[in-house]
Amino acid sequence: MDKMRLENVTFAYGAEPVVHGVSLSMKPGHFYGVVGPNGAGKSTLLKLLDGFIRPREGTVYLDGKDLRTFSLARLAREIALIPQSSYYFPFTVEEMVMLGRAPFYSRLGTPSARDREIVRASMEITGIAHLAGRLASSLSGGERQRVTIARAFAQETKVLLLDEPTTHLDLEHQINTCRLLQRKSREGVTVAAVLHDLNLAASFCDHVFVLAEGRLREEGPPEEVFKPELIAEVFRVTVPPLHHPLTGRPIIAP
Amino acid sequence: MSRPLRRWAGALLIVFAAAVAATALGSVRVNVRDVLAILASRLPWVGSLIPRTWSAAHQAIVLQIRLPRVLLALVVGGGLSASGVLFQGSLRNPLADPYIIGVSSGASLGAAVALLLVIPKGWAGYASLPLFAFAGAVLATLTVARLGQRRGRLEPTSLLLAGVAVGAFLTAVVSALMVLRIENLQDVYLWLMGSLSGRTWVHLSMAAPYVFSGLLLALWLAKDLNIYLLGEEAAHSLGVDVQRVQRLVLIIGSLMAAACVSVTGVIGFVGLMVPHALRLLLGAENRRLILHSFWVGAVFLLAADTLARSAFAPLEVPVGIVTAFVGGPFFIYLLKRGSSFYG
Numbered sequence: 001m002d003k004m005r006l007e008n009v010t011f012a013y014g015a016e017p018v019v020h021g022v023s024l025s026m027k028p029g030h031f032y033g034v035v036g037p038n039g040a041g042k043s044t045l046l047k048l049l050d051g052f053i054r055p056r057e058g059t060v061y062l063d064g065k066d067l068r069t070f071s072l073a074r075l076a077r078e079i080a081l082i083p084q085s086s087y088y089f090p091f092t093v094e095e096m097v098m099l100g101r102a103p104f105y106s107r108l109g110t111p112s113a114r115d116r117e118i119v120r121a122s123m124e125i126t127g128i129a130h131l132a133g134r135l136a137s138s139l140s141g142g143e144r145q146r147v148t149i150a151r152a153f154a155q156e157t158k159v160l161l162l163d164e165p166t167t168h169l170d171l172e173h174q175i176n177t178c179r180l181l182q183r184k185s186r187e188g189v190t191v192a193a194v195l196h197d198l199n200l201a202a203s204f205c206d207h208v209f210v211l212a213e214g215r216l217r218e219e220g221p222p223e224e225v226f227k228p229e230l231i232a233e234v235f236r237v238t239v240p241p242l243h244h245p246l247t248g249r250p251i252i253a254p
Numbered sequence: 255m256s257r258p259l260r261r262w263a264g265a266l267l268i269v270f271a272a273a274v275a276a277t278a279l280g281s282v283r284v285n286v287r288d289v290l291a292i293l294a295s296r297l298p299w300v301g302s303l304i305p306r307t308w309s310a311a312h313q314a315i316v317l318q319i320r321l322p323r324v325l326l327a328l329v330v331g332g333g334l335s336a337s338g339v340l341f342q343g344s345l346r347n348p349l350a351d352p353y354i355i356g357v358s359s360g361a362s363l364g365a366a367v368a369l370l371l372v373i374p375k376g377w378a379g380y381a382s383l384p385l386f387a388f389a390g391a392v393l394a395t396l397t398v399a400r401l402g403q404r405r406g407r408l409e410p411t412s413l414l415l416a417g418v419a420v421g422a423f424l425t426a427v428v429s430a431l432m433v434l435r436i437e438n439l440q441d442v443y444l445w446l447m448g449s450l451s452g453r454t455w456v457h458l459s460m461a462a463p464y465v466f467s468g469l470l471l472a473l474w475l476a477k478d479l480n481i482y483l484l485g486e487e488a489a490h491s492l493g494v495d496v497q498r499v500q501r502l503v504l505i506i507g508s509l510m511a512a513a514c515v516s517v518t519g520v521i522g523f524v525g526l527m528v529p530h531a532l533r534l535l536l537g538a539e540n541r542r543l544i545l546h547s548f549w550v551g552a553v554f555l556l557a558a559d560t561l562a563r564s565a566f567a568p569l570e571v572p573v574g575i576v577t578a579f580v581g582g583p584f585f586i587y588l589l590k591r592g593s594s595f596y597g
Binding site for chain 2: 047050051052072073075076077079080081082083085086087089090091092095099100102103107108135155
């Protein structure tokens with residue numbers, strides 16, 4: 001059964017569609033990569049999946065039901081989105097991760113012992129437990145990104161959407177982040193991330209969506225999708241057919 | 255008692271002690287025991303049991319002159335500070351203040367129109383002045399809110415720009431009015447600097463309902479405001495209706511500030527400095543920040559006003575001058591100390 005499905009979805013901010021007639025589906029337990037050149041509509045696609053924006057045409061489904069039938073509060077328990085940029089007011093790391101539990105307690109209430117436990121576990125998985133009392137605004141880029149991911153984990157949703165979670169990170173943190181997301185997907189979560197680095201997508205994703213000019217150009221496992229012809233056509237870069245000597249996954253390098 | 259409870263009891267005690275001390279201080283000294291006795295004598299049930307050992311003049315000074323002014327200082331100081339938290343949050347800008355989207359310039363124009371064109375000289379007794387100022391503040395804020403929308407959504411940057419533009423325009427109109435009606439210049443000028451001089455129970459009754467209901471609503475929205483600070487998309491994903499929260503917070507903050515400004519004139523720095531300083535001390539969590547800003551702002555303005563009326567007695571300095579005088583250097587200190595805070 002598909003966790004999420006897009007059916008012939010079109011969206012435009014002005015007159016020109018940013019996402020054009022896209023249909024796709026995502027299953028539980030898979031790590032999806034969304035790739036494509038700048039302006040291809042990747043972020044917009046993620047916002048459509050999150051319900052932040054509504055399709056002009058077509059329908060987004062969650063568990064087979066139209067996304068529009070879900071209330072905002074309900075959606076917050078189903079789908080977590082990590083946007084491209086976040087603001088960092090002086091919350092402590094723990095407070096920041098605790099915001100991920102906000103959909104689960106009332107506006108005048110306080111987090112329960114269970115909420116605290118989930119927050120602690122999320123901080124441990126992402127390796128930031130030792131930073132719990134620090135101000136999020138005083139952390140390095142890599143640490144902040146892990147705080148944001150910990151917050152999304154604390155939300156305990158079945159769908160996790162991330163917009164460029166690896167930008168501004170060094171190689172080690174890029175790989176750690178992807179491992180973390182891959183592991184999350186193995187717990188049955190549907191993970192979809194916009195990735196600019198095709199090699200990360202090739203190494204870690206089970207399935208990639210290639211967007212170009214608002215349309216779904218190609219999709220499938222990275223080894224079937226990342227052929228030199230497609231890279232040349234979509235990204236306008238000529239690459240030789242390379243494969244990782246150990247994993248056999250494609251390598252995209254000029 | 256639990257720790258937070260003890261802390262709040264401590265805060266209340268500080269507010270009460272400051273209020274009693276400020277009521278006792280002034281050109282005519284009333285001793286603290288008399289102040290307490292006069293206050294106690296007004297309580298229901300026990301009031302009649304207090305032996306009357308004070309003079310009628312002292313009673314009049316305490317109840318008719320000082321107490322309303324002291325309470326108004328507390329209410330306005332708390333109101334401006336809590337409102338400052340709301341503006342800094344909803345504009346995601348730690349340097350925003352309650353006046354940034356037009357409340358003060360609108361109120362100034364309203365007051366200037368009243369003082370220069372409508373109300374005759376010797377204005378202090380006229381309770382209609384705050385009504386003019388309040389109307390001006392609300393109209394200006396609505397204009398800014400209207401201009402600060404893009405595609406039907408409020409945007410912090412557009413709001414800030416619209417606030418600056420409308421503010422500059424209205425200030426120019428006020429200046430033009432002042433030049434045209436130069437004989438009433440002093441009244442307007444004093445009003446623009448902000449003062450609690452001569453304010454009575456009427457003024458308190460105009461500001462207090464807005465400030466206290468605003469405070470309660472702000473606390474009700476504090477959790478949403480915390481999430482809102484993460485940015486629009488993240489907040490939406492955490493179940494917060496961003497546009498609704500932003501609208502509500504701006505309306506509540508503006509009404510609180512407008513009610514304060516319209517009875518006291520433009521008292522600067524409190525609504526900027528108190529929330530900012532407390533955020534450095536306590537962090538960004540808004541429920542905590544709103545509550546602490548309220549009582550600290552209240553005591554701060556009370557202290558400033560007491561200084562304003564007693565430092566050069568019998569001459570009174572507008573309290574806005576005192577807050578700016580203290581606020582400027584304090585802000586420079588914060589700037590030097592907490593420069594890496596917002597990363």
